[in-house]
Amino acid sequence: MRVAKLILTGLVSLSVSVVAFAKAEKPNIIFILADDLGYGDLGVTGHPYAMSPNLDRLASEGLRIENAYVSGAWCSPSRAALMGGVYPAREFNVTHTLDYNKPSMTSVLKDAGYTTAHYGKWHIGPKREGPTPDMYGIDEAFITNGTGPTWPKEARKDPHYREKTTPHYVDLTIDFMERHQDKPFFVNLWVYPTHSYINPTKEQLAVYKDLEVEINDFENPLQREFLEFVSQHGDIQDAMRAYCADVTALDTEMGRLFDALDELGLTENTIVIFTSDNGPGPIGTEESIIRRYGERPTLLNNVGSSGPFRDRKISLNDGGTRVPFIVRWPAKIAAGRFDQSTLFGGVDLMPTLASIAGAEVPKNIDGEDLSQRLVTGEGKNRSLPLYWNDRPGWSTMRDKQWKAHLQKGEFRLFDIIKDPSESSDVSKQNPEVSDKYLRALRKWEAVLPKQKKK
Structure with a gap:
């Protein structure tokens, strides 16, 4: 009896230890979402000019998925699908408001023991008088395009306001990590670059002051055709310098975030995801821009690249929905993987992260748990096709x-x-x-x- 009791006690102790170990190993997650950044806008995805050394390094230290899509061709439906795991056309109303009574990425992770935050653009539902972040299980927030703590009016009058938002959001994220590093945390870091209108500071532009654009440096004939249009209606040299400056300014801030993870000793067991909410922004005729902005801008500078794909934001061709998708998790994901076989949709992110975090994957959603494909490259691929109908x-x-x-x-x-x-x-x-x-x-x-x- 004494031996049996010792064995039973040992099993109980082992069980408690396993639970404690599993809890300790639950990864932190930082989900970085760029705004209108095209598939081809990074060095690692083939841009001939834009310098993105920190994001290129992130890809070399982790995984890049070639066939990654968002589930909407523009901001609101794309973001709602990422958070809710359901197709926008099937679930959301005309404002794409996320129903806070249903599971969201943040509420699911909060229920699994995560401390959660959202810093940056929201743009799911109405800009004012919509549901507040806490209703989605978000513990801390500082946002734009939504209801909640935000920038004062005076700050938004600064002509470089948008360019100054990313450093502040990264500051908030680093502070959050420092305060919550002893237990699992999740951060939505949803930044503004490269959404128009692009207006880099002099310091940001200085990086590209000597850039000379040659349209034939872009391999895709569709991109060359687009840049020809820009050159006919504006200054292609200034436009490309401004756009590349915006990309590099974003990349610099990402480098600062990655350095902070290193300094805090959190890199190994932190999942960092970087992607965009849709393809690069469209650019219309001079007349349409005047209608939108009230005057002819000095630069027609929304010259993001769709890579080899057709069209841009708003379109359901791949240029509107195919996005760069990078995941780093040194503890689990082998460095330098380039996955060309996994089909990954925006609706898949929530159930995939829920599974990795040990949370219950919600039922009655369109997303699929592709965690094994993400971590090992093995296991089942997506069982159903991806669908779109937000146009x-x-x-x-x-x-x-x-x-x-x-x-x-x-x-x-x-x-x-x-x-x-x-x-x-x-x-x-x-x-x-x-x-x-x-x-x-x-x-x-x-x-x-x-x-x-x-």
């Missing part, structure tokens, strides 16, 4: 190598691996595939709530 009259899906569109009754099919610019419709050459995806898109549209006209 009225235009539904899209991605499944394996296929990208299918149903736009105002017209069906198009592309082999996105062979044809990343979505230039060659192969629907007629692949009738069985076309029939399958046409039926899938019609079925998808049939279950969506009717969209209200604005």
